[in-house]
Amino acid sequence: MDFPSKLIENAVEELAKLPGIGRKTALRLVLHLLKEESEESFLLAEALVKMRAEVKHCRECHNISDTEVCSICTNPLRDRSLLCVVSDIRDVIAIENTGQYKGLYHVLGGVISPLEGVGPSDLHIDSLLERLPNSEVKEILLAISPTMEGDTTAFYLTRKLRDNKVRITSIARGVPVGGELEYTDEITLGRSIVERTVYGKV
Amino acid sequence: MDFPSKLIENAVEELAKLPGIGRKTALRLVLHLLKEESEESFLLAEALVKMRAEVKHCRECHNISDTEVCSICTNPLRDRSLLCVVSDIRDVIAIENTGQYKGLYHVLGGVISPLEGVGPSDLHIDSLLERLPNSEVKEILLAISPTMEGDTTAFYLTRKLRDNKVRITSIARGVPVGGELEYTDEITLGRSIVERTVYGKV
Numbered sequence: 001m002d003f004p005s006k007l008i009e010n011a012v013e014e015l016a017k018l019p020g021i022g023r024k025t026a027l028r029l030v031l032h033l034l035k036e037e038s039e040e041s042f043l044l045a046e047a048l049v050k051m052r053a054e055v056k057h058c059r060e061c062h063n064i065s066d067t068e069v070c071s072i073c074t075n076p077l078r079d080r081s082l083l084c085v086v087s088d089i090r091d092v093i094a095i096e097n098t099g100q101y102k103g104l105y106h107v108l109g110g111v112i113s114p115l116e117g118v119g120p121s122d123l124h125i126d127s128l129l130e131r132l133p134n135s136e137v138k139e140i141l142l143a144i145s146p147t148m149e150g151d152t153t154a155f156y157l158t159r160k161l162r163d164n165k166v167r168i169t170s171i172a173r174g175v176p177v178g179g180e181l182e183y184t185d186e187i188t189l190g191r192s193i194v195e196r197t198v199y200g201k202v
Numbered sequence: 203m204d205f206p207s208k209l210i211e212n213a214v215e216e217l218a219k220l221p222g223i224g225r226k227t228a229l230r231l232v233l234h235l236l237k238e239e240s241e242e243s244f245l246l247a248e249a250l251v252k253m254r255a256e257v258k259h260c261r262e263c264h265n266i267s268d269t270e271v272c273s274i275c276t277n278p279l280r281d282r283s284l285l286c287v288v289s290d291i292r293d294v295i296a297i298e299n300t301g302q303y304k305g306l307y308h309v310l311g312g313v314i315s316p317l318e319g320v321g322p323s324d325l326h327i328d329s330l331l332e333r334l335p336n337s338e339v340k341e342i343l344l345a346i347s348p349t350m351e352g353d354t355t356a357f358y359l360t361r362k363l364r365d366n367k368v369r370i371t372s373i374a375r376g377v378p379v380g381g382e383l384e385y386t387d388e389i390t391l392g393r394s395i396v397e398r399t400v401y402g403k404v
Contacts, residue, residue, distance in 0.1 A: 002295070002299060004265050004266050004294065004295070005267055008257060008266060011250055013249075014249040015246065017242065018234060019234050027292070028221065029221070029222075032220060032221050033253070038254045041250050041251060041253070041254035042254070043216055044216040045247035045248070045251045047209075047212045047213040048216070048243050048247045049244055049247045050213075051235070051236075052235055052244070053240065064206050064207050064236070089206070089233060090230075092206065096204055
């Protein structure tokens, strides 16, 4: 694709580096910005630069934060006996949005994946083991996606954590709310039968 | 959706203003930028700001350009007797990419659309009529999308242009190359029969 302007081409190239955005979509975005007030482009650019330059990772849980220690870790209303281990910042946002969890978090920053060259030392596992002895944590909830890598990570963590006197739990696996039995895969449906709960307990 | 950081939230809000990008996609882009080197974010922001601040519209044809008059209008190799009228900058890029057109352009900046409050005076029609008398243009090729608004605009233009001694042509309508006859809509197929061409002429 040839562009009539080097400036446009440059902006398209930079936008097309983002995941899921090709050159055609990038051009559409650039032409949209050209039609809007120039302030729109400046606000967008400023927000991106400021975000990238100033965002911190919480010293305690490695969640993204505007401060040294994040608003969840410093919140006196959170339950300090419960610690939820997730792989990614997105998982924290997803769990927070349920409104069902009032404990603390620990973000690993990924999952163990030998294929992609990610080992335990690349994740925030050491800092998890370090923060436990001096904490009030009584239960660790592993909320890691049930993929091959996720399960490997969870298995590794349970091995590492068993010396600490904490209860280790996992989020429930089963048929999704609103899901149809006949379209659920056999493994999920099988586990939902093995790990059946007493009616009315939830 | 709650975000753990105001900076993230701000960046997501700004990105989500772009067409076709919702808050979930915006968050994915922001987290991608956070994972990449911070230089990536700065380059993107710089490209956007520079593009918006410095891009000009060609004085002659209203195409986007880095200079007062665009590289197509100043190119001595282009055929100055042929002028292609399009509604949008994207159409110029699409036609340039075919490599089949060597004339000049005139970008209207939209189509006449009473429903959206776009009248002839909102488009670059006056400047088209002004540039014709002092030019070498002998043929005007209307390359406007065959929608209701596009056809209205083309009809308006042919009325306005008939006093100038120029030949007015339109891009051919017909069955797309590689298209199946049975899946072509009746109007297109009908027009392709009425406006049939001599075999081997193209």
